[in-house]
Amino acid sequence: MRITQGTFSFLPELTDAQIRKQLEYSLANGWALAIEYTDDPHPRNTYWEMFGMPMFDIRDAAGIMGEIASCRKIFPRHYIKVNAFDATRGRESLRLSFLVNRPPQEPGFALVREEGPGRAVRYTTRAYACDRPEGERY
C-alpha cells in the first residue's frame, strides 16, 4: 500500500529535477529546509528523526540535494521527507512538506479491532512494518 503523506503524495514520485525545483521555490520564499526520516509509517507518527541540522542559511538547492543524497545513501529503505519552515513572525510553521524517498515494498496497515465494554468495538490501524524492531522494518 503506497503511503500518501505530505504535499504531492497523490502524484507519481517526484524526480530529482522536480524536487530541486520545489527546493528552489522554497528558498526563493525564504523558507528554511530540513530533512527528516523514519521507518514508522503510521500517519499519527509526527515526530520523525531529523537528518542533520535544519538548513537556515543555504542559498542554492545544490547543497540540499547533496544532503538528500547522503540521507538516501544512509537510509535507502526509509521514508525521507523534506520540510520547508517559514520563520516569518506570526507564521512560524511548516509551509511545505513532501516525501522524497520511500521503501520499495510498503506492506501497508492492519485493521485492529479492540473489544470495549458491552458490544463496543474500537478500531485502529497498525503498520505491518512495525512488527519488526526499529531499523529492521524495511
Place this chain on the structure above:
Amino acid sequence: MNAVTETSPSAESEDSAPAPLDLEAAYRASQVGQVLDSLERDLVGLAPVKQRIRDIAALLLIDKLRGTLGLSAGAPALHMSFTGNPGTGKTTVAMRMAEILHRLGYVRKGHLVAVTRDDLVGQYIGHTAPKTREVLKRAMGGVLFIDEAYYLYRPENERDYGQEAIEILLQVMENQREDLVVIFAGYKQRMDTFFHSNPGLSSRVAHHIDFPDYSSDELLAIAHLMLEQMHYRLSADADAALRAYIELRRDQPHFANARSIRNALDRARLRQASRLFERRGTPITREDLETIETADIRASRVFAEEGAHEH
C-alpha cells in the same frame, strides 16, 4: 542595432549559411559590461587584475556562444587563486568576480561566502568533515572565498586536520564544478609554497591572479574615493599632508595598502570629531563637518616617529 537584427533573418540563413552570431548582443544581454565598468570605476589601479578578469569574462562569453552552436568544451574550470599583499583588494575583486560569474550564468546565485581556516577545520577528530561540508553547502550556487588559504596546510604537524578539509574541498571542486567556484587568497610567497605542497590543488586552480602593490598616487586616489563615499573631503593642505603621510607610511612595517589608508582615514575622522567637539559653543557649519584639516592628519603617529628618527 535594430537594423542589424532585421537584416539577418534567421529562417533563411539556416538553410544556406549559418547565421553570424551576435557577440555584441550576447555581451549586452549578459550585462557583464556594467560590472566590468564599475570595476574600472571603483577600483583604482590593479591593471593586470582587471585585464585578467576581462580575459576570463571574454572566455566565458565566447564559451556560452560556442555552447549555443553545440561546440561544448565542457564546463570551464573556474577555481582561482588571488595572491598579493594585504589590502590590495582581493576580497573586493572576489565579490565582483562572483557577480560577473553570476551574470554569465556560471554560478546560479552569485553570493560570496568568505571563510578562513577556522570555519573549515575542526578541533577534534571527525569534526572537520561536517564543518567543511557545512561551509560548502552554504557556498553552493556562489563563490567560496578562502582567505589566507595556506593556513589550511600545516606541514609541521602531519596530523593536522587541515589536510582533511583540503581533501573534501578537492573532491567538491572536481565533482561539483557547476555548483560552486572556489577562490583561494593569500600572500604570494606563502600561497606558492601552499600550492607547491598540494599539487592536486594547484592543478585544479585554473587562474592564478597576482595583485600588485599600489603606488603612492594610486593610494591617494583610493583615499579620495573612500572619503567621497564617506562624504568627507580634504582641505587643500590636508591633501598634501595625506600624500606625505602615505610616503612615510609605506616604508613602515605592517603596511597593508588600501587597508592602512582606510585606518588612517578613520583615525583622521576621530581627530576631526574631537577637534570639533573641543570648540563646542561656537557655531559649526556643514563645511566644518565634512572637511578634514591638515591637523587631523599631521597628528598621526607616523609623523611623530619621523621627527623622532631625525633627532
